[in-house]
Amino acid sequence: MTDRPDHQSAAGNRPQTDGLPKTQPIRPSQVQQNINARRMLRRLVQGENPPTAPLNIVDRLAGSPYANPTIQVGGVDASARKTIDFALHLAETMFRYGAGALEVETSIIAVTASLGLKYIEVDITNQSVAINYSPKDQTPVTLIRVVRSWTNNYAGLAQVHQLVTDIVAGGVGRDEAVRRLNDIIRKSKPFPRWMVTVAFGVFAAAFVGVLGGGPGASALAFASNLLVSLLARQLGRWRTPDFYVTAACAFLVTFIAVMLRWAGADIAPSIVVAGGILLLLPTGRLVSSVQDAINGFPVTAAGRFLSTILTFGAIVAGIAIALVLGDRLGTGAIDVTQTFPDAYPLWAQALLIGVAVLAIGITEQTQLKLLVPTAAVGLVGFFVLWGASYVGMGNRLSPALSAVVIGLLARIVALRLGAPQLVVAVPAALILLPGLTIFRSMYVLTLEEADILAGFGGMLNAGAIVLATAAGIVLGDNLARPLTKNLASNERRRIRRRR
Template identity: 65%
Template sequence: MSEKSPLPRRPVPHAGMIPLVPAAKQNYAARSVLRKLVQGEAPPTAPMSIVDRLAGSPYANPTIQVGGVDASARKTIDFALHLAETMFRYGAGALEVETSIIAVTAALGLRNIEVDITNQSVIINYAKKDATPITLLRVVRSWTNNYAGLSLVHELVTDIVSGGVGRDESYRRLETILRSPRPFPRWMVTMAEAGFAAIVVAVIGGTGFGTLVALLSSLLVGLLARTLGKWRVPDFFTTAASSFLVTAIALICAMLDVPLTPASVVTGGILLLLPSGRLVSAVQDAINGFPVTAAGRFLSAFLTFGAIVSGIAVGLVFGSLFRSGRLDVTQPFSGGLPLWAALPLVILASVAIGIAEQTKIKLLLPTGLIGLLGYCVLLLATAAGLGDRFAPAVAAVVVGMAARFVALRMGAPQLVIAVPASIFLLVGLSIFRAMFVMTITPAASVEGAVGLFNALIIILAVAAGVVLGDNLARPLTRGHGNNEKRHNRRR
């Protein structure tokens, strides 16, 4: 047997010698420490995954359904577009539509998608790696008020995200929602709108006879608008004809020396024509990062303003032919109802707007109570000296938070409760008065411009307050979303 060569012995350092560290290990440790100091947690230019848009929404962490997904990707995208179109038609905001599309497609297995939403169209692009991309477009050509249907769509999306409903069953449920009748008939919606106008006149200080005239004028405006709608008349001319009718009624009352303020008739008939809610939605879309959709809604709202002023101007011209005298809608109201009488009317007004927006019956009372809460906060903030601009914003934050808590508890989107509950915070009458002064009284155009600017600032504050309240309540409502998902699984 051959002898094994002995292993080389490592030199033993003498006492007092400094042990040597290999240069490679020393350089690696230094580079590692330096990298941790100068490098962030993620590359700054890395694209955000589209599923990350669901963070903070009711559809966060969807349950992914697997099995034959790619073979039926076209059907899944068709369903998502159909769902988005329905939500837009029923009054949902752009952010709500986007999160619903992302949640549904992610739950059904399509994660490599991109969504683009404008004022009237939705585009979905599915581009999986090493596969032919699919791009589909859906245009929304009609709108209607149906918050009850929007709530049912919200429940459907929640069920899909929780993994309890497949695509075929989702198709059937969506078709059932589209065929379902609205909660309230047309005549009840007309009465609710007229009742809201009369209540507003009573709360801000109109006389009893003025409240009655406002009620009747609103009924006539609703009948005229429905007739012109059957004739396919564009909304611009429908709004102009409605404002002309209200102006004519005010002129007739002035000619007959009826004991009421003509401004009360104008307020009762015009208030529901003002696109205050559309302006709030436009501001919300702009804040949430949808500038194209916001620009389209802003343009639509300003066209409505132009139609209102045009109808009033034509009514004044006809009134001058009959020597009726000049109508002054800028005259302020005198007095008002006591607080104990105004508070129940605020609840009724919020419920009336809920009926006009076709809200679910079970959501009417919570909407009225949240509207009362916002009105009380508005009164307290005004009494505390916060000013006419900041006080509505504070009340809107409270309304936005309360609406999110209640809506998620009752299986509905926040918009369904927040919009009707915030009507009393808006300043539609102030906008109308400012535009009236600018158009009809050129000598006071500067005053009208200042009034319009102040009114728009308040609307921006209210819209931002509702969005801020919704965002502030999101960390506190994560448990509500989980409870909702568990409830949907049990059903």
């Protein structure tokens, strides 16, 4: 055997062939750069997540006050049925008190996740909440709860919101949460019935003053709305359907105003009726329905929209019957084109708006600590409405802009005070609704057949303003979310420090 010649290079220690180019070694930095380039290209083409990956239900909490809940561990799955029962009871209570579908869904997800349940699915319709629990390799459990009644209790809704916040922060277990929820349900509302009745009349009197009515018109609005409140309470005791209760109340306030004008009282019936029907309008339900539609709950939104339309129909029917009856009794024609100059200076109107919003808060059974902040939000909305009207934005855009500001401020104020946005936004925004336009349009539709198209146009205009107001509140709520990210986390830190 002959020895093989050694052509090893000193640098690479590899055999080389004469006449062929030398191979340069690949450096580790070049390898890493190639890997990074391929990774960047893959992200640009595919995105961060596979396009067919299902959305984790806990991701629904993003942007809500309950994002990143504290998970309580320790064998909670062994009593999953009790946890689901509690979550359904919580959801039913929130629906009864006027919460929107998104708020109910996020509360259920946050509570079940915090109490240790995985594999949860939630389905919400207009009157029912269903929860499906399907752990791996176990028998699934599906429970449903139907909501059959509603009540005005914003104080209870705020307390439920605070309970969910405490659970998400890890400060409350299931047994204590069940006890606290039962205490909330059994607890009396913050204001007695007589105060709610008086507040009903005070709101009408104050708002009539803002519309341009003098002391006489405000006094008439106060008295007629006291009667309306008493009538609604009595009909409620007789289990009368809400449609007929609303129609009877609208009839009474309209008939009283028309008959007193016929008797010689120096008042404008339209302005009195406008102040009287505002509290009959389903503002909270309408805001919730628009919110549900925007947030992807079409079935719930459709059900609430139908209920809202029926309520508007009841108001229209009550006004129409009163006008026809008054016309048959010879009350004479009403000048619905009459405009009303300001009866009070701007500072006095602002004071009346503050009183009106306080009165709305009492009728909605808001917490005492929320009354003044809600009135402050309503005042800001009033000045935005006045400013927008002053620069010529029109009767549709001005309420919408004011509603956006009210929705934004309401979320900030409500979260700082441990309450959902709805309990501040709805009372503050009620002053934006076009009660005067509704009355004028109904009068034209009912008694002036020659101008029936004008009446329909007025009703469409009123409907556009109402929808724009509701959508503005929802838009303001969404615009405020980047500004309120730290509020929930700060609240959780305070809860942990108290433990």
